[in-house]
Amino acid sequence: MADIIQLLPDHVANQIAAGEVVQRPASVVKELLENAIDAQATTIKLLIKDAGKTLVQVIDDGVGMSVTDARLSFERHATSKIRSAEDLFQLHTKGFRGEALASIAAIAHVELKSKQEADDVGTEIVIEGSEVKSQEVVVTPKGTSIAVKNLFFNIPARRNFLKSNPVELRHVIDEFHRVALAHPNIAFVMYHNGSEVFNLPESNYRQRIVNIFGNKTNEKLVPVTEETEVLKVSGFVGKPEFAKKTRGEQFFFVNNRFIKSAYLNHAINSAFEGLLKDGTHASYFLNLEVDPQSIDINIHPTKTEIKFDDEQTLYAILRASVKHSLGQFSIAPVLDFERDSNLDTPYNYKDKEAQFPKVEVDATFNPFQEEKVSGKGTRTAFRKEPAASWESLYVGLESKGTHSHQDFSEMQFESDHQTESIFEDSKQTETSQSTYQVHNKYIVSNIKSGMLLIDQYRAHQRVLYEDLLKHITIKESVSQQLLFPVELFFSSDEISILQNVQEDLEHTGFVFSHFGKDSIEITGVPINVPASEVSVVLEQLIADIQNEIPDSHFSASDMLAKSMAKSLAIKTGQSLTAVEQEHLVNSLFGCKEPNVSPTNKPTFITLTVDELDKKFL
Incomplete structure (x- = not known):
């Protein structure tokens, strides 16, 4: 053979x-x-x-x-x-x-x-x-x-x-x-x-970060330094209020080599525990110096993953270092038992002696004394008004007329708003609402065969998604002008992402007056976007584009509509009035595909009367 x-x-x-x-x-x-x-x-x-x-x-x-x-x-x-x-x-x-x-x-x-x-x-x-x-x-x-x-x-x-x-x-x-x-x-x-x-240009570490991610980054950085026999940590972490929805600004360098480590990333998240909003990630730019013999960098073809000899020790040191820096720069609350600055002696009083306050007591003072008392001091006693003085409050009531009885039909009374009874009568039942909200999350609606249970967040996403997609497709939108332009700061990479979808954003109603190297200026927003939510919408959009990475075979307009719908939809926990509930239900069933959200998740389920009956068997 x-x-x-x-x-x-x-x-x-x-x-x-x-x-x-x-x-x-x-x-x-x-x-x-x-x-x-x-x-x-x-x-x-x-x-x-x-x-x-x-x-x-x-x-x-x-x-x-x-x-x-x-x-x-x-x-x-x-x-x-x-x-x-x-x-x-x-x-x-x-x-x-x-x-x-x-x-x-x-x-x-x-x-x-x-x-x-x-x-x-x-x-x-x-x-x-x-x-x-x-x-x-x-x-x-x-x-x-x-x-x-x-x-x-x-x-x-x-x-x-x-x-x-x-x-x-x-x-x-x-x-x-x-x-x-x-x-x-x-x-x-x-x-x-x-x-x-x-x-x-050649610079120090802080300047290099600012040169890459924009001048606004400088105010976001908190320095971290720690040196032990096992590990030397240096670099910066971002302040919690500037946390982003993406992990783009998270960098670990071990001996000047970039690595990815979910274990060490967990140490950073643990140090930020209680300081970050849900769904946001802290930024960090940390250099770790360890003994080359204590690591193995050949476990991954791209050399971006490293195996450490003693990961638990590194975890503890890194977590403590970041936590200490956040406390040292008054980012996180700390307890200092050594000194209270409120008890410090002011500079002008440091050479003065303490003076004890003098307390004067008048032993003869009697608040129930009816007659004025004359004395050496400035004190005076209070005369109690005679009981008959209440009649003076009604002096002049009979001066307007000779009739002793007043016409009470002309008098007005203050009253509280009338509250409806929780037990509606037959007349009220005819105009009662047809939808109810459960736990500020679901909307229950009555149908002929049973009942509908609607997820308000997903349903509103579907309504906004189709509306936004229509505006982008027909390139017609309604924009509301802002009284004061909104200036937002992003990294150069994020600016380039926004520039790629600028035309589609303008079709939804955004009006951009300026695109800088690290900032944008907005003078108009879509009618359903509050000015305070503009940064949230754009950050969510950038996060979705970076995570899902739409390519030439994927519709950028569809991505934009999905992202904006996710940001603007009413969230779980938001209370809705009866009118708002009915409007949302009617808008949902006016959509082309009311059954699913833009991410292909069900927007509602139905429970028939038979299914409800079986629950009671």
Whole structure:
């Protein structure tokens, strides 16, 4: 029988390895940026075209590579960081993955230019699908430039799985944020389709956060610092009143490497316990320094998950550090048994002696004494009015006429509002309401075969959803102008999301007068949106778009209508009048699909008389 096991060719093995390394353009961005950082670059430029599908180029001013190193960097399992297996547990660098550049070169067109400072000229290598097309001498500045073009050009099936450009760009920006936040001592510049997206100068950590997420972020940050033998914590957490509905501004860095950890995230949530509204998430930007030997960063292909030796200790230290910072900066209530500032002596009185108050008592004072008493002091006794003085209150009542009896028909009396009896008579029964509210959550309505039980929140969502979708589709809306414009602050990523749906928002009734780098100004809102709820509606919209990620095959208008309906619908626990209940029921059954909410959940159930009878058997 012939042998059936054989070694794969290198180009096929590289394409298989690329399945782990490169899921989307953001994966290429991460690998190239980390390589530039390891090359000791002080300025890194990222150029993107078509969200990375056409071009991902990283230019750095690092140490560069020699002719031999430039060629070997595209070989599988070639690395400058590891000499033995023990080195895997002493890693202080990032781009140590041996097959990264080889995998990228297997599924794209790659152009590499690199030069060391001591050399006069550099090297240019062109690779297409693992095949080296050319290697030539080239004039180039010190450092390295890698351009990855036409990603997945030879694997069309993988390319078809990529999302729309706005979605892929958000993933690229996320990776850019993670790398830029971990290294504030390096200047970063990012361009997309020729326009500058970020220009981050070398700065401290707080300035880097503000440069990325907007100037308004500065007032939201609370510093966190703690140093122990096991863990060193530094960074910032956001104030509870600025908590968002998304987890976009949550960053853990372990030894300057971004990680995701649900366990450590729970420690932060525990520190914020009782300070956050339901459904909101606190922001945090925390750097954790631990011994490299106490962690394993090779448990996940993307290196975003880490295994710690002693997670319980880290959890306790992190929770205590955040809780201490919130209390120290008067964010959380604290008990201080050492000193009460209210008992401090004012500065002007610090040299004065205490004076005891003098109390004078008049032993002869008698409040029931009828006659005036003269004495040396200024005191006076009160004369009790004679009992007959009550008659003076009625003096003048008979002056208007000679009749002793008054005409009481002309007099008016104050009275309370008449309250209805809980036991309605037969006349009232004819006009009694046909709906009732149960626990401020459900509406009960009488029907011929039994009764309806309606979820008021889902029902109102359906009504608003169809109304909003109609306005967006026919591009006709009614807007109410605001007396004072509303200015809202967002990060640049959130601003770009709002700009993508700006036209649809305007069709619902929003009027935008200004779109800035980190703020927007609104002068008009839809008639059913209170001015105080504008920020809530837009934050919910941003959260839904980031979580559900609608692509080109998904209707952005449908997403917008669903999100706004969810924000504006009457919530569970809100009391409704009889008129409001009936209007909601009538509006629901005037919809095209009254049976389900916009998220395909039932809006009502029916109970027939037979089903009710069976309950009493």
